[in-house]
Amino acid sequence: MDDSLWLLIIIGCSFALFIGWRFEKAERKEYLEQLKVQLELEERLSKAGIQDIDIMDGIEFEQYLVVIFKKLGILARKTKASSDFGADLILEGKERVVIQVKRYQKKVGIRAVQEVNSARDYYRAHEAWVITNNFFTTSAIKLAESTNVKLIDRYGLVDLILNSNYTSVEKEVR
Structure with a gap:
């Protein structure tokens, strides 16, 4: 083989290694960003005391x-x-x-949406919500969208709790 062919092979291999290194670096960066988001979420959940809610009974919740x-x-x-x-x-x-309040260990289904939708009429309410310490099934989400029922899942509950803590601290300062 002549020198120019060897040079092309070396350049090609170097380019492939460089691309691999860049790809690995991008994957590593994406992984670290996902890890950061997960840690932030866990910190928010911890601050909100969501684990305490998970062991409450329905009446306590x-x-x-x-x-x-x-x-x-x-x-x-x-x-x-x-x-x-x-x-x-x-x-x-x-x-x-x-x-409608649901402290569940599994996803909340369509029945909770049906019940609170009926309650809206009975109590002459403007809005109907379902709040859970968990998440909602796909069918519950679809029905809620079509009946204008607001669903507050685990993450929404954490936001609600953290906002109430901020509000109570703000009131104490004033």
């Missing part, structure tokens, strides 16, 4: 949400335990909101 809404300056009241017509909490303000 309802009462906990009453406190959270109070910290946010929203009047919340529990409905009676049985024959609640699909609502566990009612928020009173400019507009009435009925809430």
Whole structure:
């Protein structure tokens, strides 16, 4: 082989190694970014005390949400335990909101959306929400979208809790 062919082979191999190195560097950067997002999420979940909610019973979770809404300056009241017509909490303000509360170890299904949608009419509410410490099934999400029911999943709950902590600290400072 002549020198020019060897030179082309060396340049080709060097280029391939460089591309591989750049690709690996990009993958590493993406992995580190994903890891950072995951750590931030875990920190937010920890600050919110979501693990404590996971071991509450349903009644405790309802009462906990009453406190959270109070910290946010929203009047919340529990409905009676049985024959609640699909609502566990009612928020009173400019507009009435009925809430179905689900502290579950699995995803919340379509039934919760159906119940709170019915409760909206019964309690003459403007809005209907379902709040859970978990997530929602695809069918529950589809029905909620078509019936205008607001779904607050685990991450939305964390935001609600962190906002209430910020609000209560802000009130103490003033």
